[in-house]
Amino acid sequence: MAESRNGQVRADSRRNRAAIVTAARAAVAELGDKVSLEQIARLAQVNTRTLFRHFPTKDDLLAAVLEDYFAERVEPVLRRAAADPDPRRALETVLTESTTAFVEQPGVLALISGGARTSGIAPRYLEPLAEILTRARKAGAVRDDLTPDDIPCLVTMLVAGASHAGPDWPRYLALVLDSLPPEAARAPLPPISR
Structure with a gap:
């Protein structure tokens, strides 16, 4: 059961990461690198904590x-x-x-x-x-x-x-x-x- 839960957590994490990168690409296309991390988190439908867990800095993202x-x-x-x-x-x-x-x-x-x-x-x-x-x-x-x-x-x-x-x-x-x-x-x- 714990193994199944860990697999789900990893899948959710991969989905969140992909959503963040997709949202960032769309935001960069529209606003360039001036886009804020908060805007990207909203577009990706994740909270900023989740964004920072995947990408500690804006340059990382x-x-x-x-x-x-x-x-x-x-x-x-x-x-x-x-x-x-x-x-x-x-x-x-x-x-x-x-x-x-x-x-x-x-x-x-x-x-x-x-x-x-x-x-x-x-x-x-x-x-x-x-x-x-x-x-x-x-x-x-x-x-x-x-x-x-x-x-x-x-x-x-x-x-x-x-x-x-x-x-x-x-x-x-x-x-x-x-x-x-x-x-x-x-x-x-x-x-x-x-």
Whole structure:
């Protein structure tokens, strides 16, 4: 009987955690990271004590939102791109789908501020991205001076442009994609200062 009760408590805890992360994602989409934990608790239909038991700090909760969104929207793109035999198309897939994911949820992109929130996610994004980019460079599909650090910057730039261009943002994505082949390079890129 105690075992059955413990199983129910664990199930309730998982449900509460999922409800909190779902509510936080919705709140972040609407209000960005300025949303209060009390607002999120109300949306999740839990009390603040329950919220704090799962997420002791706001940064812990926002990191969970990033983790959830990354697992749902970005990791599948990276897996699909890694499996694509065409290295240029693989890189285009990453740029297109990553940009689309963040255009759809600009509040999530705003959460990416480095530090603790992205410490576990960044390597999981950059490592497969580096492999995809290395494959594209070896195939001569992209310029040699493009680095894995350039890709998140390009995505951020495209998402920022989407707020200005609205539904026409794919035009600027096409412009960026056209600049990637070696024959499009008129001069080497300036070195990264770090």
